[in-house]
Amino acid sequence: MRNRILGGLFGVAVGDALGGTTEFMNEAEIRREYGWLEEIIGEGVWNLEAGEITDDTAMTIAVARGIIQNPEDPIEAIGEHFLKWKDTNPKDIGNIIRTVFGLYDGNWTEAARRAGQLLNxxxxxxxxxxxxxxxxxxxxxAAVMEEVTRRHSEMTHEDPLATEACLIYNRIARRLLQGEQLTSAILTEITGTRYEQLLNCEPPVTPPDGFVVHTMQWVVHHLLEAETFEEVVQRAANGGGDSDTIGAIAGGLAGIYWGCDGIPSRYADKILLQQNLIELGDALLTLREKGDR
Known part of the structure; x- marks a missing residue:
């Protein structure tokens, strides 16, 4: 279980750090600049240091810290860690989240509602x-996991499509943590949903952008098509668009499935915050083993 949990956290960070180089580029631009990007080299639109993460991993860490701080009711603690991260003046904050931060006045749900109005x-x-x-x-x-997943999503994104994708994603993660095969876990959780057509193995016709439905489509496609962790994150990075986020999301599930041991050391060792991830993973493991939480 420790191998799977650490694999999930490192998978997010590796997908993020690799994809951060090609974010906002298209496939043709990536081919001209890098051929096929295989290594974590930083640079890109955010001028990243090799192994530096973006908002994807930073906010994942904030969620983890909030849960560890108050596992019985983590939403406010998660919010505290979001605001601490915002105060570090990060390079990258998504437009929706930036808007919610600007409107937050003690009530996350209300800030998300007002952001929805402001953003039409x-x-x-x-x-x-x-x-x-x-x-x-x-x-x-499972019931607790789904309740926290739903409430966490509604903190910043009022649209039910965002909540739906988070629930499907975490249900797949739960199955992988229990040792289920990757294809089986995905098949079970997307059958009967808007993502079921991905089972035909055809690439999505949608762009790899920040719309949650498009993102989830590309995540599922990469996971179903790849044969190794390495291939999952490279596919995401070389697809361009919102490549760091797609890489982080796909990398998280791939990391659980293949385990931290299945992540190439040249990737894991490159992550600048690797010690933080190890400490968080061990704390999450302790929580998981405490009882029926």
Missing amino acids: GQTAGNGTLMRCLPIALAYRD
Whole structure:
């Protein structure tokens, strides 16, 4: 279980750090600049240091820390860690989340509602999907896991499409943590949903952008098509668009499935915050083993 939990956290960070190089580029631009990007080299639009993470991993860490701080009712603690991260003046904050931060006045749900009005209802971004994995890692009880997943998504994104994607994603993660095969877990959880057509193995016709439905489509496609962790995150990075976020989301599930041992050391050792991830993973494991939480 420790191998799977650490694999999930490192998978998010590796997908993020690798994809951060190609974010906002298209496939043709990536081919001209890098051929096929295989290594974590940083740079890109955010001028990243090699192994530096973006908002995807930073907010995932904030969610993990909030859960560890108050596992019985983590929402306010998660919010505290979001605001601490915001105060570090990060390079990258998504537009929806930035808007919610600007409107927050002690009530996350109200801030998300007002952001929805200000943004004309355009709040179905992937900013909650990118950060929700620690909830599945921490809570063994399915009902509790789903309740926290839902409430966590609604903190910043009022659109039900964001919540739906987080729930499907964390249900897949839960199955992988229990040792289920990757294809089987995905098949079970997307059958009967808007993502069921991905089972035909055809690439999505949608762009790999920040709309949560498009993001989830590409995540599922990469996971179903790849044969190794390495291939999952490379596919995401070389697809461009919102490549860091798609890489982080796909990398999280791939990391659980293949385990931390299945992540190439040249990737894991490159992550600048690797010690933080190890400490958080061990704390989440302790929570998970405490009882029926």
